[in-house]
Amino acid sequence: MPKTHPLQQVYRRLFTTYGPQHWWPAKNRFEVMVGAILTQNTAWTNVESAIANLKAAHCLTPRAIISLSKAKLAKHLTPSGYFNVKAQRLHNYCQWYLEHGEYRKLAKLDTNTLRHALLSVNGVGPETADDILLYAFARPVFVIDAYARRLLSRYGLIQGDEGYETLRHYCETNLKTGSIDDVQLFNEYHALIVIHAKRACRKKPLCENCCLNHKCSYNTVV
DNA sequence: ACCCAGGGTCATA
DNA sequence: TATGACCATGGG
Known part of the structure; x- marks a missing residue:
């Protein structure tokens, strides 16, 4: 039984709260x-x-x-x-x-x-x-955006001011299984982070523990 | 009337 | 390499 990385735990919380998002919102x-x-x-x-x-x-x-x-x-x-x-x-x-x-x-x-x-x-x-x-190309890459930085730094997993490649490598190496499921995982992960950012400060229970709104001061480690 | 949003480039030091 | 200026609309 391998121990789960905090990044996986964050993912589980997001997925449990919001469910599958099946992104990107586009027709083709x-x-x-x-x-x-x-x-x-x-x-x-x-x-x-x-x-x-x-x-x-x-x-x-x-x-x-x-x-x-x-x-x-x-x-x-x-x-x-x-x-x-x-x-x-x-x-x-x-x-x-x-x-x-x-x-x-x-x-x-x-x-x-x-x-x-x-x-x-x-x-x-x-x-x-x-x-x-x-x-668009269904490749297993982890998207680092402003929300991901904010979320992961509020969970205490990163400093927040690291370079893009550093963070991408950190997320990918700690989440990749090597199977093609990685694509689906990264797909959902980024979508969930964005959807969480949009709902933060409105939806419980997640927001009470880790809110992405920059005005909100909650800062809890998993 | 502010503040910010699912960044990136270019000019400067 | 590391900051800062700039781009511009629409919703909270």
């Missing part, structure tokens, strides 16, 4: 990729309306997006904020995506190679890359 792979870029430092509800705009304009494909002018694309992205920056980033991503043979061809790359390829796109940083790796 490409929509996952678009959402991953648009949600950078932005509330998801804003992203939803931007995606709805693209969909209504029949522009939710890489080819349609690269053929739009920067101004028109930015107009569709208005509700998601940073619309000029994101128009450029989305354009960069779609161009790269098409140049590299879209899903079929990219899916042949091993995870590390694919990760570096994603990071080579201007506008795709570590978290966006990992969102895409996990939710």
Whole structure:
């Protein structure tokens, strides 16, 4: 009977409280990729309306997006904020995506190679890359976002100011079993952290022990 | 009227 | 390598 790592215990609490989330909230792979870029430092509800705009304009494909002018694309992205920056980033991503043979061809790359390829796109940083790796390419990577940092540091598991790769490695090595179940585990874990963040300070009993709202001072170790 | 959101890039020191 | 400025809308 191997002893369970605190990260596994946190996962159990989240899963028991909220149940399976079956993420990412999108209709297909490409929509996952678009959402991953648009949600950078932005509330998801804003992203939803931007995606709805693209969909209504029949522009939710890489080819349609690269053929739009920067101004028109930015107009569709208005509700998601940073619309000029994101128009450029989305354009960069779609161009790269098409140049590299879209899903079929990219899916042949091993995870590390694919990760570096994603990071080579201007506008795709570590978290966006990992969102895409996990939710569009079904690769076993642990997504480190602001919520994960806050949650794990409030559980006393990390300091909180470690580098991205340090934390990703910490989470992955302590959770990986080596089977393909890892993908499902990481999928649910990130989704549960986000859903918990949205419900924190409203839902018991979890919030009383570890609240993700930055204004809340609860800080309990498992 | 503030505060913040499922980040990332670029310029400076 | 490590900070800081910047990007911008919408909900609490």
